[in-house]
Amino acid sequence: MRPPLLLFFFLAAAAFAAPEKPSRPPNIILIYGDDIGYGDFGCYGATSVKTPNVDRLAGEGIRFTNAYCTSATCTPSRYSLLTGEYPFRKKGTNVLPGDAALIIEPGRATLPSLLKEAGYTTGIVGKWHLGLGAEKGDVDWNGEIKPGPLEVGFDYSFIMAATMDRVPCVYIENHRVVGLDPSDPIQVNYKNPFPGELVGPDVKDRSTLKMDRSHNHNDAIINGIGRIGFMTGGKAALWKDEEMADVFTKQATDFIEREKDKPFFLYLATSDIHKPHVPHPRFVGKTPMGPRGDTIVEFDDCVGAILKKLDELQLAENTLVIISSDNGPVLDDGYQDGSKEMVGDHKPAGPLRGGKYSRFEGGTRMPFLVWWPGRVKPGVSDAIVSQVDLPASLAILAGQKPDATTMPDSQNVLPALLGESKTGREEVVLHAQDGGLALRSGNWKYISPGNMRDGLGPWKKSTIAEPGLLFDLSSDPGETKDLAAANPQKTRELADKLKAISNNPQQ
Numbered sequence: 263m264r265p266p267l268l269l270f271f272f273l274a275a276a277a278f279a280a281p282e283k284p285s286r287p288p289n290i291i292l293i294y295g296d297d298i299g300y301g302d303f304g305c306y307g308a309t310s311v312k313t314p315n316v317d318r319l320a321g322e323g324i325r326f327t328n329a330y331c332t333s334a335t336c337t338p339s340r341y342s343l344l345t346g347e348y349p350f351r352k353k354g355t356n357v358l359p360g361d362a363a364l365i366i367e368p369g370r371a372t373l374p375s376l377l378k379e380a381g382y383t384t385g386i387v388g389k390w391h392l393g394l395g396a397e398k399g400d401v402d403w404n405g406e407i408k409p410g411p412l413e414v415g416f417d418y419s420f421i422m423a424a425t426m427d428r429v430p431c432v433y434i435e436n437h438r439v440v441g442l443d444p445s446d447p448i449q450v451n452y453k454n455p456f457p458g459e460l461v462g463p464d465v466k467d468r469s470t471l472k473m474d475r476s477h478n479h480n481d482a483i484i485n486g487i488g489r490i491g492f493m494t495g496g497k498a499a500l501w502k503d504e505e506m507a508d509v510f511t512k513q514a515t516d517f518i519e520r521e522k523d524k525p526f527f528l529y530l531a532t533s534d535i536h537k538p539h540v541p542h543p544r545f546v547g548k549t550p551m552g553p554r555g556d557t558i559v560e561f562d563d564c565v566g567a568i569l570k571k572l573d574e575l576q577l578a579e580n581t582l583v584i585i586s587s588d589n590g591p592v593l594d595d596g597y598q599d600g601s602k603e604m605v606g607d608h609k610p611a612g613p614l615r616g617g618k619y620s621r622f623e624g625g626t627r628m629p630f631l632v633w634w635p636g637r638v639k640p641g642v643s644d645a646i647v648s649q650v651d652l653p654a655s656l657a658i659l660a661g662q663k664p665d666a667t668t669m670p671d672s673q674n675v676l677p678a679l680l681g682e683s684k685t686g687r688e689e690v691v692l693h694a695q696d697g698g699l700a701l702r703s704g705n706w707k708y709i710s711p712g713n714m715r716d717g718l719g720p721w722k723k724s725t726i727a728e729p730g731l732l733f734d735l736s737s738d739p740g741e742t743k744d745l746a747a748a749n750p751q752k753t754r755e756l757a758d759k760l761k762a763i764s765n766n767p768q769q
Contacts, residue, residue, distance in 0.1 A: 296536040299591030301612030315566035329630030346653035346669025360424035362393040368413040375415030380660035385418040388531035403448035429493035448496035456494035503540035534561040552604040579636035592618035594719035645678040645686035705736035708756035
């Protein structure tokens with residue numbers, strides 16, 4: 263029997279008016295390179311190294327030309343990335359040793375904690391370098407290692423404590439060292455060597471080392487490479503540098519596989535391309551630039567594995583991927599690996615001046631790519647954005663409201679990140695290890711007086727006198743012509759503005 267015509271229209275109207283089921287929030291993957299410069303990828307002008315996977319992401323997404331990390335070194339940039347606070351506001355955000363205490367207070371709002379509140383499963387894989395434990399040197403490497411990533415918003419972590427060139431040279435999964443033999447306990451010391459353990463000064467025939475030092479890196483010898491700091495025990499748990507990129511990549515793809523059925527946030531902080539440059543044998547010789555160039559190819563391979571996994575699981579359309587780096591490039595940062603001698607015509611910082619440790623643009627202006635096939639249209643953006651903006655912007659994307667008191671410097675630049683606006687923030691403060699600051703305001707760049715490094719290592723040291731340096735980046739991105747004397751009013755204006763911002767987070 264046919265239903266009455268009136269009932270048919272009623273059912274049709276009800277179906278038409280029924281609200282649509284809310285779409286699933288996008289997965290978010292942040293791939294954070296180490297010491298990768300503005301000019302190190304093909305999409306930013308490199309020709310001596312091929313980066314097809316990164317270039318694919320750039321071609322299908324947005325390539326930013328004015329994106330910044332907050333500091334020209336690793337720990338402070340990573341601190342800002344997760345907390346939304348400039349590192350100069352927090353004491354102790356200098357480059358940390360491997361036995362440093364956690365510098366992010368458990369309980370404060372962070373990028374992962376806000377996303378977790380929004381229903382995301384949050385994970386970190388790779389380099390941590392923000393300290394572990396409540397007090398310096400107080401970590402029991404043979405027991406539970408905390409507080410750490412799990413106490414500041416992550417559901418899962420698979421990390422190294424500090425850097426590739428610092429002890430302890432082991433992986434830590436959640437709260438415990440991976441593969442540790444209890445009968446061979448780990449001890450770490452950054453002052454005194456352990457009796458019976460091989461250290462740099464003991465090695466008379468330096469040719470026996472896998473890689474020799476150029477400076478520092480003459481403490482514990484692990485995997486044939488000198489490190490910073492001393493370590494004993496944990497022999498079964500020691501990493502192999504050649505395998506590190508593959509280990510982290512597998513952990514990252516495994517996390518994606520496990521969490522594919524619900525929204526996830528993955529912070530993949532790669533070991534590449536930090537020194538020591540020890541690529542897997544399958545990448546050796548892939549570039550004419552030696553180990554540094556080969557580790558760029560290895561980084562690109564990691565990106566390719568992530569994209570392949572997203573395609574395989576049909577997650578790409580609803581996954582936001584961001585690629586950037588923690589600070590600018592460096593050629594001699596402690597090891598004799600030919601990076602400086604073999605760089606050729608490759609320009610790690612592109613057209614920019616300086617690199618790691620420097621307040622010149624090469625130290626803090628980063629490659630920055632945003633890819634989201636289901637939402638972001640391909641293009642190039644000149645908007646000024648900073649990594650300190652990611653906590654507020656991504657939290658808002660997830661439906662959360664960041665608190666300006668706990669994330670004082672993080673601005674909502676989501677429209678710029680998604681290509682919906684040509685403008686981001688008007689000003690960004692830049693920091694270097696020497697404690698000095700710089701300010702980018704529109705196309706103007708002001709660098710405050712003080713000492714700073716120039717070059718890519720070995721460095722030139724410069725002393726900047728009063729009133730500081732002033733550059734017009736629109737015509738001089740290489741910062742070759744100081745305009746402070748010719749523009750005293752603009753110089754004073756930016757100096758005053760920098761002082762006001764540094765003294766007041768709400769500026």
